[in-house]
Amino acid sequence: MIIPSIYPSLHDPNVYEDPHILMPERWLDPESKANTTPRNYLVFGAGPHRCIGVEYTLMSMACTMGTAACLMDWEHIRTPDSDEIQMIAT
Amino acid sequence: MLNILFTRKALAIYLEMQDRIAREHFAEWLADAAKDPQPKTIMHTVRHMNMHSSLRVFCGNHIPRDAIFKISDEYWKITKALELVNFPLAIPGTKVWGAIQSRKAAMRFLEDACAKSKEYIAAGGEVHCMIDAWVKDVLDAKAKAATEGGKAPREFSDREMALVVLSFLFASQDAMSSGVIFMFQHLADHPEILVKVREEQDRIRAGNYQSAVSLDMIDNMPYLRAVIKESLRLKPPVTMVGSCSVCSKSSD
Numbered sequence: 564m565i566i567p568s569i570y571p572s573l574h575d576p577n578v579y580e581d582p583h584i585l586m587p588e589r590w591l592d593p594e595s596k597a598n599t600t601p602r603n604y605l606v607f608g609a610g611p612h613r614c615i616g617v618e619y620t621l622m623s624m625a626c627t628m629g630t631a632a633c634l635m636d637w638e639h640i641r642t643p644d645s646d647e648i649q650m651i652a653t
Numbered sequence: 654m655l656n657i658l659f660t661r662k663a664l665a666i667y668l669e670m671q672d673r674i675a676r677e678h679f680a681e682w683l684a685d686a687a688k689d690p691q692p693k694t695i696m697h698t699v700r701h702m703n704m705h706s707s708l709r710v711f712c713g714n715h716i717p718r719d720a721i722f723k724i725s726d727e728y729w730k731i732t733k734a735l736e737l738v739n740f741p742l743a744i745p746g747t748k749v750w751g752a753i754q755s756r757k758a759a760m761r762f763l764e765d766a767c768a769k770s771k772e773y774i775a776a777g778g779e780v781h782c783m784i785d786a787w788v789k790d791v792l793d794a795k796a797k798a799a800t801e802g803g804k805a806p807r808e809f810s811d812r813e814m815a816l817v818v819l820s821f822l823f824a825s826q827d828a829m830s831s832g833v834i835f836m837f838q839h840l841a842d843h844p845e846i847l848v849k850v851r852e853e854q855d856r857i858r859a860g861n862y863q864s865a866v867s868l869d870m871i872d873n874m875p876y877l878r879a880v881i882k883e884s885l886r887l888k889p890p891v892t893m894v895g896s897c898s899v900c901s902k903s904s905d
Contacts, residue, residue, distance in 0.1 A: 573886050585839050585887050587846060590879035606885045615655055616821065620829055622664055623706070624881045625871045627675050628836050632850045633862040634679050639841035640692040650892070 569605040578603045655817065657790050658783050665868050666781060667710040672865040674709060678702040695837060700830040701725060707825040711818045713782025715766035715773070724762055727755040728826055756819070763815035771811075783821075784814060831890035832881075839884050850877055 574582040578600045579589060589597040597604075607614035614620070631637075639645070657663070682698065704725035708716060716724075731752045770784040780786045787809070794806035840847045853876045858864070871878075 568892055569889060570892050573889055579886065583887070585843055585846065585883055587849075587876065587879040587883045590882050591875065604882075604886065606889050606891075614824070615659060616824060619659055619664060619667065620832070621878065621881060622668055622868065622871060623671055623829065624832060624836065625874060625877055626668055626671050626866055627702075627833055628840070628881065629850070629854050629866060629871070629874060629877050630672065630675055630862075631679060631837070632840070632847060633854050633858065634676070635683065637837060637841055638692070639838055645838075648888075 569608075572603045572605050575603055658786055661868065663780075663783070663786050666786075667783070668868060668871075669865055670709050670713075670782075671706050674706040675702065678705070695834060696830075699834050699837070700729075700826060703830045703833065704728065704822075704826055707822060707829075709782070711783045711821060712763065712766040713770070713785060715769040715782070715784065716762060720762045724759045724822075725826075727758050728822060730755040731759075732827060759819065759822075760812075760815055763818050764811040767811040767814040767818075784818065787814065828890040831888075832885055835888040835890070836881065836884045839887070840880075846880060850880060853877060 573579070576582050578596050580586075580596070589595050592598065602609070607617045607620075678701075701722075705721055708721045708724060767784055767788075770782070770788050774780070774785055774788045774792060778785070780789050791806050791808055795808075797803070798805045840850065853874055857870050857873050858866070
């Protein structure tokens with residue numbers, strides 16, 4: 564069994580300049596490298612088994628985060644664990 | 654065939670529910686923060702909102718409120734039991750055994766919800782959640798086959814439907830929760846981005862923050878959509894997908 568990781572394709576510097584920086588602007592220009600290279604964007608997988616809930620997820624996140632931005636203020640108190648990621652198998 | 658559960662018409666029904674539930678949770682968070690302003694981790698807080706929202710989207714009012722929180726807790730036990738490596742032996746007392754008991758408990762509620770949805774739609778009820786949309790689609794196809802001839806659609810048992818909902822819950826409770834949590838972190842770490850998100854929200858909602866957001870409004874939020882896409886790129890909630898190919902001989 565082969566378990567590929569999608570992480571390298573999402574941090575490929577040839578497609579995403581400064582891949583470790585959060586830069587929403589890279590998605591705003593339809594001619595940008597990010598937008599013209601959709602095969603690298605494997606967040607929802609690819610092919611016949613691509614996530615069926617992709618539209619649902621984007622809608623749901625936009626609803627939650629858009630409303631959160633309107634109604635709340637929040638702060639992130641950085642700790643030594645702030646950049647650690649706990650992986651779980653599901 | 655599951656695509657009919659994600660049509661634009663269906664998404665609009667789900668969105669209305671999600672908006673209401675998100676607001677309910679935000680009000681709770683703000684009340685809690687007013688009582689105790691100490692910083693807190695948000696993982697379980699966000700996951701809890703997500704489970705509530707997902708279960709209502711999937712099962713509507715066919716599931717009682719206390720069952721939502723029960724399933725949310727049971728599901729966490731299933732997730733915790735699935736370590737990266739463990740022996741698939743369900744010996745009583747082991748984590749795997751515990752997970753199987755949790756799964757059974759969750760399945761009972763979900764099967765019950767599917768049975769209720771079938772009764773509700775058969776009695777002429779309107780679609781108000783995902784399983785309703787599924788039941789209605791089968792019922793309509795059946796009626797069409799009866800009047801116009803043609804092949805009758807495949808019907809799904811409560812158990813089959815509940816298994817699909819269970820698999821959707823898996824995707825929702827870990828991947829979506831993780832995506833939302835990273836987004837909260839990213840926006841807190843980048844106030845200049847949050848300012849732009851708020852400017853766009855102001856414009857689209859015309860200063861009215863109390864009304865529910867619609868699909869058309871979301872379509873008109875290119876900046877927020879770009880932030881979501883970028884947040885998911887930087888910190889993808891799912892990094893590895895195992896796949897197992899099976900070759901089978903066909904007898905035809």
